[in-house]
Amino acid sequence: MRVAVIGAGRIGSVVVRSLVRCGYSEIVATGRRDETLKNAASLGAEATRDNDYAVSSSDIVFLTVKPHHLPEVVKSVKPASWAGRTVVSFIAGARLATLEKAMAEAEVYRAMPNLNAEVGLSSTAVAQGTRTRDMATVDRLLKCMGRVYWVPEEFLDAWTALAGSGPAFIAEIIDALVLAGVLVGLPRDLAYSAALDVLEGTSRLLRESGTHPFKLRDDVTTPAGTTIRGLIAMESEGVKAALMKAVESAYRRSLEIGAEIDARVKRELGISD
Numbered sequence: 001m002r003v004a005v006i007g008a009g010r011i012g013s014v015v016v017r018s019l020v021r022c023g024y025s026e027i028v029a030t031g032r033r034d035e036t037l038k039n040a041a042s043l044g045a046e047a048t049r050d051n052d053y054a055v056s057s058s059d060i061v062f063l064t065v066k067p068h069h070l071p072e073v074v075k076s077v078k079p080a081s082w083a084g085r086t087v088v089s090f091i092a093g094a095r096l097a098t099l100e101k102a103m104a105e106a107e108v109y110r111a112m113p114n115l116n117a118e119v120g121l122s123s124t125a126v127a128q129g130t131r132t133r134d135m136a137t138v139d140r141l142l143k144c145m146g147r148v149y150w151v152p153e154e155f156l157d158a159w160t161a162l163a164g165s166g167p168a169f170i171a172e173i174i175d176a177l178v179l180a181g182v183l184v185g186l187p188r189d190l191a192y193s194a195a196l197d198v199l200e201g202t203s204r205l206l207r208e209s210g211t212h213p214f215k216l217r218d219d220v221t222t223p224a225g226t227t228i229r230g231l232i233a234m235e236s237e238g239v240k241a242a243l244m245k246a247v248e249s250a251y252r253r254s255l256e257i258g259a260e261i262d263a264r265v266k267r268e269l270g271i272s273d
């Protein structure tokens with residue numbers, strides 16, 4: 001099976017690496033800059049600027065360009081080349097209805113992974129379009145990047161906010177914890193190790209024990225001890241509300257992008273409803 005990765009930038013190059021790690025060797029990747037192409041070639045893909053060649057010579061196509069580049073990518077491929085291809089779009093916000101209009105003869109899926117695919121730990125949601133048949137192949141390829149959840153499309157914008165953008169939110173939290181460690185006297189490298197250990201350990205403990213986060217919090221919190229002093233500071237600074245608002249804002253932006261891309265696809269490709 002041959003796989004095309006259209007736009008081998010940050011997430012696209014992780015797709016190439018994940019597929020290579022999984023044993024796929026027939027991969028073609030596209031990009032616009034020399035550096036992108038050189039990087040894709042160094043990862044083991046055939047690198048080209050020619051999207052039409054990449055799509056027409058492949059069975060499965062991953063779309064990993066920024067949302068505003070979607071119309072340009074569609075235009076760079078002959079309509080006949082999309083026919084019969086299985087297309088998995090990672091483009092934030094881009095709706096299945098828009099993608100199916102833009103690539104009228106392709107079998108289209110909308111998915112949202114995250115950058116943790118770099119270490120095989122993506123949390124990827126995927127929704128099928130109206131013409132989809134080969135879910136098993138798509139599932140197998142996505143599993144090369146991490147865990148895969150088949151969901152209705154209506155969850156994709158929320159997933160984009162929580163899981164797609166999630167590594168950035170968690171990275172901010174880790175950075176804050178490191179600064180906090182430094183504030184109370186830990187050397188930076190030790191504070192960094194502690195922050196990573198706590199994140200990783202807590203997540204594993206919750207997953208493996210099935211314990212609710214509230215129960216874990218209460219188990220850690222000694223009456224009149226240290227943790228409760230930290231918790232009241234978190235509560236008064238609105239940490240939970242801030243995180244909820246972060247995800248909600250990202251969700252709203254995903255919806256906005258969806259509407260913007262739909263309008264652009266219709267305008268630039270001359271498609272009507």
Ligand SMILES: NC(=O)C1=CN([C@@H]2O[C@H](COP(=O)(O)OP(=O)(O)OC[C@H]3O[C@@H](n4cnc5c(N)ncnc54)[C@H](O)[C@@H]3O)[C@@H](O)[C@H]2O)C=CC1
Pocket residue numbers: 006007008009010011012030031032033036051064065066067069072073076090091092112113114115164
């Ligand atoms: N970066 C992330 O953590 C995640 C990104 N995504 C989605 O993946 C998509 C790409 O995001 P990034 O990898 O961060 O962006 P990026 O900018 O790093 O990669 C996009 C690549 O597409 C190339 N490109 C642009 N126009 C092209 C064209 N006409 N033909 C071929 N290649 C073209 C660019 O040169 C670039 O190398 C976005 O739609 C984003 O929503 C999804 C999940 C996670």
Ligand SMILES: O=C(O)[C@@H]1CCC=N1
Pocket residue numbers: 092160164165
């Ligand atoms: O920030 C973004 O728009 C993309 C989608 C999820 C992660 N990065």
